[in-house]
Amino acid sequence: MNTNTINIAIDGPAGAGKSTIAKRLAKKLGYIYVDTGAMYRAMAYYFLQKGIESSDEAAIANACKDVDVTIAYEGNEQQVILNGENITGFIRTEQVGNMASATSVYPVVRTKLVELQRQLAKKENVIMDGRDIGTCVLPDANVKIYLTASSRTRALRRYEELKAKGEDCELDVIEKDIIDRDYRDMHRETSPLKQAEDAVLLDSSDLNIDEVVDAIMKIYEGKMEKE
Template identity: 65%
Template sequence: MKSIAIDGPAGAGKSTIARKVAEKLSFIYVDTGAMYRSMALYFLRNGISSEEEEKIAAACPDIDVSISYQNGEQQVILNGENVNGLIRTEEVSMMTSNTSKYPVVREKLLSLQRGLAEKENVIMDGRDIGTCVLPGADVKIYLTASAQERARRRYKEQTERGLICDMKEIERDIIARDEQDMNREVAPLRQAEDAVLVDSSDMNIDQVVDEIIRIYQEKTK
């Protein structure tokens, strides 16, 4: 089985790019971030704060996160409920960053993610795919963009959904999340030694997709 790992900071476009690359290469796309977001949504719904590590650990056995595909689109299922439309808010984003640092949360999802990679050609995106989840991936990409550009993209995405938001606030949140993700004790965000850096600040989606496919084809010749 072949595997591609895409890591990078919040708002770099990892999910969009990974989904398109998967489609072109006929790989299975595994949005690990969506899985973490689903757990964060569960904690929020149950009134558990991100500081309450013991309550988070106690809640983990009650959470079931699975992936299904409908018409080629990934659906994230939280305890039997499709939560695709509920996990992309800023509140869930911050809760995800605040709770994904806990080992119990990461262990909950790690075996599922690795199990998928053993059975299918996969492309996964997240914060620690190349360093922790799939350290043996055939190709590793570190996808990034400037904080300003990432905020602009997130603002556009949110307003297109009809949400009212402030771009400066989004940029502040992104910078804060970068700091937190890069400095957490467990599986911090960093570029794997053998990952190829792709800075998409001045690239459109199709250009990034083509570049990653070129890197994949070159490395797997």
């Protein structure tokens, strides 16, 4: 157990609401929120900018040497910095998301980012969300949550999000992408998505954001009382 800082790990499939929940919790507790997905998206954005195919592992491994990804905060808002440039506004597209899912399977990509994530967790009280935080990145996290929801629920949330932005999209296509991404994440060779043995399973299909935050706060408070 990490005795110097408190670490909370939230894992789960794409679209389960991990980032939204983690941000709310971080604000409530005064912890640093580390969006690991944004870091993988930053790498993916770099590969796309360089015209590298997701299947070209050698080119990706070579490109990783030239990538520096950092997280900064301005006015309590997280900024993602790639090689000195703020790319926060460019990494939330479906294209970048799919590239991140496809390239995160490569050990060289994961090794580079995991090192940075662990350094942050040693220095600060953090809430980190991703696919393998409780199993691989922070195996000694004080609190571990596995947050999930049905594929239809997750697709509906994404559909409404995209429609609100004025983007044209189809619910069935979004759900198929989510199911495909789940399969890739759960069957990848390196650090597959799975629930850590000591993680608490939380299904958010029938819960709103506030209800999920309250549920995790109760789990957190219970764990802290025992320590």
